[in-house]
Amino acid sequence: MSTEPSTPSLTERRKAATQLDIAHAAAELFATRGPDGTTAEEIAQRAGIALRTFYRYFRSKQDAISPLLTVGGDRWRALLEATEPGTALGPALESAVRQALAAPDEESVEALLRTRGLLRAIAGDVALRAVWYRVNQDSEERLVPVITRLAGDRADALEVRLIAAAATDSIRIALETWAATDADVTGPGSPTDLAVRCLRRLIGGMGQLTAGGPGGTGVATS
Numbered sequence: 001m002s003t004e005p006s007t008p009s010l011t012e013r014r015k016a017a018t019q020l021d022i023a024h025a026a027a028e029l030f031a032t033r034g035p036d037g038t039t040a041e042e043i044a045q046r047a048g049i050a051l052r053t054f055y056r057y058f059r060s061k062q063d064a065i066s067p068l069l070t071v072g073g074d075r076w077r078a079l080l081e082a083t084e085p086g087t088a089l090g091p092a093l094e095s096a097v098r099q100a101l102a103a104p105d106e107e108s109v110e111a112l113l114r115t116r117g118l119l120r121a122i123a124g125d126v127a128l129r130a131v132w133y134r135v136n137q138d139s140e141e142r143l144v145p146v147i148t149r150l151a152g153d154r155a156d157a158l159e160v161r162l163i164a165a166a167a168t169d170s171i172r173i174a175l176e177t178w179a180a181t182d183a184d185v186t187g188p189g190s191p192t193d194l195a196v197r198c199l200r201r202l203i204g205g206m207g208q209l210t211a212g213g214p215g216g217t218g219v220a221t222s
Contacts, residue, residue: 031117
């Protein structure tokens with residue numbers, strides 16, 4: 001039986017595109033008007049859909065940002081999944097982070113700035129924070145099999161979970177920290193700079209855990 005992921009159908013692709021359009025509309029309104037000043041109806045109008053269509057996809061206005069928040073994590077995992085098994089884990093994680101958070105063109109810069117506005121709105125709203133944390137928890141769980149494959153047969157389940165949690169939190173904390181400042185999208189204090197610093201501290205601080213010591217994964221971090 002083939003283990004290759006199935007290609008999404010046209011209907012599934014259209015659904016995903018509509019959900020992302022709604023998420024962009026919600027993020028723009030939350031960033032400019034604040035969560036309390038934004039209604040589901042206004043999000044639907046901004047996305048060019050009927051309110052009933054909005055509720056077909058999302059239970060609440062806060063849930064509408066989920067697709068936008070998952071994009072970065074999906075891209076990061078895809079980069080890791082493309083890494084050859086046996087590659088040193090630390091460099092593999094850092095390389096994927098650098099590529100996922102890079103801002104090589106205007107579109108990437110605008111995407112990061114939208115993320116900053118959204119994260120600032122999230123920081124002040126309990127319901128939005130719940131969505132953000134749920135997305136990160138899901139990303140961490142989906143990262144576990146990717147880390148397992150990279151680490152190889154010697155990988156310990158507990159250690160893999162710790163690495164997945166540390167890596168996920170590194171990016172989350174970096175983005176939240178950056179969003180609270182006026183630092184640029186590149187250079188010192190940027191998402192990439194902060195995420196790499198977090199990764200090196202959290203993953204590197206595990207010592208033997210990732211360096212092939214007793215019970216270790218056998219995958220060096222540097």
